[in-house]
Amino acid sequence: MADRPNGTGNAGHNRPSLRLHVPEPKFRPGDEVDFSHLAISEAGAQPRPDETCDPAETKPLVTDLVRVLGDDNKAHGPWDPRLDADTMRTMLEKMALTRAFDERMYRGQRQGKTSFYMKCTGEEATSVAAAMAMASDDMVFPSYRQQGILITRGYPLVEMINQIYSNRGDKLKGRQLPIMYSSRAHSFFTISGNLATQTPQAVGWAMASAMRGDSRIAATWLGEGSTAEGDFHAACLFATVYNAPVILNVVNNQWAISSFSGFAGGERATFASRAVGYGMAGLRVDGNDPLAVYAATAWAAERARANAGPTLIEHFTYRAEGHSTSDDPSAYRSAQERNEWPLGDPIMRLKDHLIAIGEWDEERQSALDLECAEKVKAATKDAEKNGILGHGLHHPFHTMFEDVFEELPWHLEEQADQAIRERKIKWPHA
Amino acid sequence: MASRVIEDDIPFGLEDAPARNLNMIEAINDALDIMLSHDPSVIIMGEDVGYFGGVFRCTAGLQEKYGKTRVFDTPINECGIIGAAVGMGAYGLRPVPEIQFADYIYPGLDQLISEAARLRYRSAGEFIAPMTVRSPFGGGIFGGQTHSQSPEALFTHVAGLKTVIPSTPHDAKGLLIASIEDDDPVIFFEPKRIYNGPFNGYYDKPVEPWKKHPDSKVPEGYYSIPLGKARTVREGDAITILAYGTMVHVVDAVAREKGVDAEILDLRTLVPLDIEAIEASVEKTGRCLIVHEATRTSGFGAELSALVTERCFYHLEAPVERVTGFDTPYPHSLEWAYFPGPVRIGEAIDKILEA
Ligand SMILES: Cc1ncc(C[n+]2csc(CCOP(=O)(O)OP(=O)(O)O)c2C)c(N)n1
Numbered sequence: 177m178a179d180r181p182n183g184t185g186n187a188g189h190n191r192p193s194l195r196l197h198v199p200e201p202k203f204r205p206g207d208e209v210d211f212s213h214l215a216i217s218e219a220g221a222q223p224r225p226d227e228t229c230d231p232a233e234t235k236p237l238v239t240d241l242v243r244v245l246g247d248d249n250k251a252h253g254p255w256d257p258r259l260d261a262d263t264m265r266t267m268l269e270k271m272a273l274t275r276a277f278d279e280r281m282y283r284g285q286r287q288g289k290t291s292f293y294m295k296c297t298g299e300e301a302t303s304v305a306a307a308m309a310m311a312s313d314d315m316v317f318p319s320y321r322q323q324g325i326l327i328t329r330g331y332p333l334v335e336m337i338n339q340i341y342s343n344r345g346d347k348l349k350g351r352q353l354p355i356m357y358s359s360r361a362h363s364f365f366t367i368s369g370n371l372a373t374q375t376p377q378a379v380g381w382a383m384a385s386a387m388r389g390d391s392r393i394a395a396t397w398l399g400e401g402s403t404a405e406g407d408f409h410a411a412c413l414f415a416t417v418y419n420a421p422v423i424l425n426v427v428n429n430q431w432a433i434s435s436f437s438g439f440a441g442g443e444r445a446t447f448a449s450r451a452v453g454y455g456m457a458g459l460r461v462d463g464n465d466p467l468a469v470y471a472a473t474a475w476a477a478e479r480a481r482a483n484a485g486p487t488l489i490e491h492f493t494y495r496a497e498g499h500s501t502s503d504d505p506s507a508y509r510s511a512q513e514r515n516e517w518p519l520g521d522p523i524m525r526l527k528d529h530l531i532a533i534g535e536w537d538e539e540r541q542s543a544l545d546l547e548c549a550e551k552v553k554a555a556t557k558d559a560e561k562n563g564i565l566g567h568g569l570h571h572p573f574h575t576m577f578e579d580v581f582e583e584l585p586w587h588l589e590e591q592a593d594q595a596i597r598e599r600k601i602k603w604p605h606a
Numbered sequence: 607m608a609s610r611v612i613e614d615d616i617p618f619g620l621e622d623a624p625a626r627n628l629n630m631i632e633a634i635n636d637a638l639d640i641m642l643s644h645d646p647s648v649i650i651m652g653e654d655v656g657y658f659g660g661v662f663r664c665t666a667g668l669q670e671k672y673g674k675t676r677v678f679d680t681p682i683n684e685c686g687i688i689g690a691a692v693g694m695g696a697y698g699l700r701p702v703p704e705i706q707f708a709d710y711i712y713p714g715l716d717q718l719i720s721e722a723a724r725l726r727y728r729s730a731g732e733f734i735a736p737m738t739v740r741s742p743f744g745g746g747i748f749g750g751q752t753h754s755q756s757p758e759a760l761f762t763h764v765a766g767l768k769t770v771i772p773s774t775p776h777d778a779k780g781l782l783i784a785s786i787e788d789d790d791p792v793i794f795f796e797p798k799r800i801y802n803g804p805f806n807g808y809y810d811k812p813v814e815p816w817k818k819h820p821d822s823k824v825p826e827g828y829y830s831i832p833l834g835k836a837r838t839v840r841e842g843d844a845i846t847i848l849a850y851g852t853m854v855h856v857v858d859a860v861a862r863e864k865g866v867d868a869e870i871l872d873l874r875t876l877v878p879l880d881i882e883a884i885e886a887s888v889e890k891t892g893r894c895l896i897v898h899e900a901t902r903t904s905g906f907g908a909e910l911s912a913l914v915t916e917r918c919f920y921h922l923e924a925p926v927e928r929v930t931g932f933d934t935p936y937p938h939s940l941e942w943a944y945f946p947g948p949v950r951i952g953e954a955i956d957k958i959l960e961a
Contacts, residue, residue: 315697317693347730348728348729348730349730351727351728351730352728356728358728358729358730358732358733359732360729360732360733365696365733366725366728366729366732366733368720368721368728370716370720370721373689373716373717373720373721375689376685376686376688376689376690376692376693376717377689377690377692377693377696377717377721378693379686379689379690379693380689380690380691380692380693380694380696380697380701381693381694381696381697382693383690383693383694384693384694384697384698384699385697387649387675387676387699388697388699394693406685406713407685407689407716407717410681410683410685410686410689411686411689413681413683413686414680414681414683414686414689414690417680417681578731579726579727579730579731580726580727580765580766581726581766581768581790581878582726582734582788582789582790585834585877585878586878586881587878587879587881
């Protein structure tokens with residue numbers, strides 16, 4: 177056996193024993209929460225390099241936090257996108273509608289109208305503001321918490337609910353888990369349940385757009401937990417190797433079901449800093465600041481359109497609700513976290529900003545919230561006419577065998593016949 | 607569906623088209639060349655496929671001819687290759703990614719199985735992944751356990767993937783063109799043992815090059831062979847032998863040598879499978895042998911055996927037999943002991959004929 181440094185030849189003899197580090201979040205249920213360890217920089221203090229800069233110029237921005245809205249509810253600094261009041265009110269409305277939609281669908285799941293639902297509470301800016309900063313025909317490859325993109329792009333709520341109910345109106349023929357939407361017409365790629373798989377696909381789409389001399393860019397979203405998947409690293413690599421016109425959005429909402437961000441490597445490095453090793457531009461953004469999210473996305477989109485390459489954006493935010501309807505966050509994290517989150521709530525922050533600049537007031541906000549709730553309620557009623565999950569109003573049987581291949585091969589034709597025969601026995605009156 | 611005539615594979619008028627004698631690599635190169643010139647949405651990518659033309663030279667000269675954005679090298683990252691191809695397919699391109707050896711397809715497996723295969727289904731037809739993943743597979747070249755595997759059964763188990771395996775230069779060209787034109791994701795496995803010549807199973811004897819073989823006559827220009835149609839290698843009455851890839855040539859040599867009146871079907875595509883040709887042949891001969899190089903347990907032979915038993919039971923005069931590789935990794939120094947060669951095949955034929 178070869179000798180080891182300072183070794184006697186005896187394995188591990190007389191030396192301190194090694195210890196495995198297993199990450200542990202700062203707070204568990206019952207703990208007092210103290211977020212003072214988070215370095216939260218002053219709004220407006222971050223430099224804004226030119227969109228076409230060398231990726232190295234963004235290095236300071238992968239550890240800092242790009243912020244626009246300050247504690248005074250005013251917009252500050254070079255990242256202020258200087259949006260007009262109408263645009264900001266639209267942004268506020270889309271975020272409020274997303275939240276109202278989540279509220280109602282969550283209740284719908286509890287009432288047994290569907291099997292599953294996922295809220296994006298507290299993260300609305302990361303999809304709504306980002307979508308507003310892109311062109312409507314830029315292709316998005318979302319994960320499952322970006323319902324705000326569809327809402328921003330004007331996809332009908334009733335279609336979203338049809339999908340969630342897997343009813344006969346569901347354009348996806350009741351095949352996908354609720355919330356896994358798809359709409360080619362809205363340049364919204366079909367959502368996969370396998371985490372991070374969409375990221376190299378977005379890069380491939382962006383590469384294709386560049387190959388064709390198109391002007392459209394692509395963007396993809398994934399959670400910080402999912403950045404641990406190999407697919408994400410493949411995506412970063414391909415994006416930089418081919419200088420693809422793509423935006424890689426990491427939504428760091430601190431939790432991946434019950435695992436805190438440390439299990440994806442977040443203890444040692446920011447997620448935005450992953451960009452540095454690939455030679456990619458990176459930005460770390462206050463994800464609860466809709467103006468900062470907008471500005472960062474617009475910067476990255478401009479960069480991609482100018483053939484200056486991909487950008488990795490980390491949206492630093494907090495998942496205010498449970499992971500999904502199947503989750504009980506009180507079993508693994510302090511109940512205080514949500515209220516103590518130092519970056520507040522994106523809807524409240526934009527509302528307070530609009531009020532601070534004299535473009536909004538609490539009465540109008542109450543009216544808006546009511547209007548959003550009514551809209552969702554009406555859409556829900558409409559969707560329910562097409563059925564709810566498990567109540568018989570679903571797509572016809574043979575659709576189960578469609579779209580596996582372009583054409584039905586003999587073995588699926590045989591299996592379809594079998595399903596139809598069985599149906600007559602199982603449900604003679606259907 | 608007329609499934610047992612090879613002549614009708616060549617579109618009308620092409621019978622007289624000038625033909626060249628090509629080996630399988632040249633035939634594949636020819637198919638790629640034609641599709642690149644014929645359809646601007648076709649692109650080729652993979653490790654070393656660009657400037658160098660691929661480690662087996664299948665893409666030689668194509669980058670020079672079509673440029674770096676149509677034929678290009680990739681990082682050594684199969685997940686990225688297949689994942690990017692999914693996105694390109696969704697955009698409207700027809701990527702033809704090459705995986706350097708089938709043994710290295712596993713890092714890209716999730717993108718194939720969960721993504722490419724299901725894209726049409728999960729989006730109810732809104733998005734498709736029309737890609738043809740080319741990959742050399744199979745053993746017999748002293749490739750050791752990481753350059754010899756036959757993973758085709760993994761793919762046939764996945765709803766939404768098509769699996770194509772040619773056994774001649776003529777078929778390689780026609781089937782590859784059909785695969786690239788197909789709107790579904792296709793796994794196109796190239797039996798690398800027969801890239802240069804139709805291997806007869808005798809590893810210790812010199813192999814004839816393709817140029818002398820009738821199936822190396824490859825018509826010039828465009829033609830395609832429909833997926834889902836088997837090829838009758840030769841007709842016979844005593845036993846049906848089902849094979850694909852390299853094994854087609856091995857079983858053909860064994861049957862000739864033994865003087866057995868075997869009917870040999872080259873399946874050409876495993877999914878979709880030409881069940882009519884299989885049924886018709888087994889009903890005629892009453893006996894069936896299945897031969898593949900992949901490991902035995904849960905191999906595609908198990909599926910074929912089950913299908914033949916389910917559908918032709920009352921025509922069978924002997925149990926259906928399988929000849930396969932062993933359930934071990936491919937051993938480097940002992941590869942000819944592993945390979946399902948003439949001895950193993952000959953014994954199985956005798957056993958079935960004696961039953
Ligand atoms: C490949 C894969 N592994 C595991 C899962 C199960 N799973 C679903 S969501 C999730 C956590 C994801 O966390 P994160 O990426 O941080 O996103 P978030 O839910 O916080 O938005 C896990 C482990 C999955 N869907 N896919």
